[in-house]
Amino acid sequence: MQLSVSSIVLAAKQHEIEELRRLGARSELVAVIGHLVHALQQERGATSIFLASQGGQFADTRQAAVAESLAVEQRLRTSLAAQLQSAAHSARFLSLMAWALLGLDGLPALRANIDRRSVPAREAIDSYCRIIGGLIALVFEVADSAVDPGISRLLVALFNLVQGKEQAGQERALGGLCIASGQVDAADRDRMTDLIESQERSFQLFAEFADAELAARWQAAQDAPFAAQLERLRRVLHSTRPATALDANLNEKWFDACSTRLVEVWALQCLLVDALKARCAALVAEAQQALTDAEGLLRTLRDNPPAARLDDSALAGSEGSQALVQVLKAQAERLAGMEADLDTARRVLDERKLIERAKGILMERFQISEDEAHVMMRKASMDQNRKLVDVAQAALSLPAFLAPTRSGK
Secondary structure (H helix, E strand, O other): OOOOHHHHHHHHHHHHHHHHHHHHHHHHHHHHHHHHHHHHHHHHHHHHHHHHOOOOOOHHHHHHHHHHHHHHHHHHHHHHHHHHHHOOOOHHHHHHHHHHHHHHHOHHHHHHHHHOOOOOHHHHHHHHHHHHHHHHHHHHHHHOOOOOHHHHHHHHHHHHHHHHHHHHHHHHHHHHHHHHHOOOOHHHHHHHHHHHHHHHHHHHHHHHHOOHHHHHHHHHHOOOHHHHHHHHHHHHHHHOOOOOOOOOOHHHHHHHHHHHHHHHHHHHHHHHHHHHHHHHHHHHHHHHHHHHHHHHHHHHHHHOOOOOOOOHHHHHOOHHHHHHHHHHHHHHHHHHHHHHHHHHHHHHHHHHHHHHHHHHHHHHHHOOOHHHHHHHHHHHHHHHOOOHHHHHHHHHHOHHHOOOOHHHO
């Protein structure tokens, strides 16, 4: 293609359409990933109670959850195979895809150990958290796309909702483990407090970036009976002294209250993904119409060329050229209007990236779990009276500042 302003305008519009279509296809993938994450969260929650109760509770609930996870996992593998064949992906996206599959490949052995009750409950929970974390990383990578301010807001809302849901799922698993084992220690209470605070921050960001209807639905859920039941049970867990035995019969109520909340978040997540797909489709249609209009303008220029070579002043008076200038001007104004919203979305996502990268560095340096890394950063944040993202940035620059050795955490 000969280099020209018109060819570049057309190429840019075509590239925009391709990006939107690719994001639409990835939205379908996000829907399947979200379903599998939901199933694995249910499986993890039931497993924590099953193991902590020495197999005496939630055996049937766990088996039903495993069956659902297996069915959805097969759908995801099919969807990932289709993605590899139908769309171009970055090296990072493919690496994350491989990491997620590696985790899923380890599930059969984990489940077999759980069946034999040969794995401690906390170790099993950590294994599920790593597998789910690998899947969420794929969602995060999709959320790093910035095509349009409306889409960016949806993606930021989606990622924070997914994050909040996972933190709520971890709270369900940990609380179920404590109740089934009959005791809760200070470390467990601290971890649950941290999970509650983290999920509330995630849900607050979701409500900030979601549309008014979804935000209102989430707010209404806070006043539902299950929310009041969950708060009562949280108070029981947080007020019980280490030497006092918990009533194992509370697990049914705990699991039901937490699960009802997670199902409500899951419903919101499905609506968000539907909105994302609809927005992509609408923008593709708009871009195709704009492309058609631009081609018409270019045909006018081609069919009615200037009678002689024109300088810039003469070109400015050309009706066809003026139309092309208007196309360029409109595009520039649209891009400028996007900048503020995109900057906000990028800032939120960049902060999340920093925090996740810092946790990874601390996990590797001190050979600790993700939970321990997060607690270390939260403690540094409070001790130093700094934002968590600032602590993360410092950890990336100089991770040793947080703690000299693991024993010092």
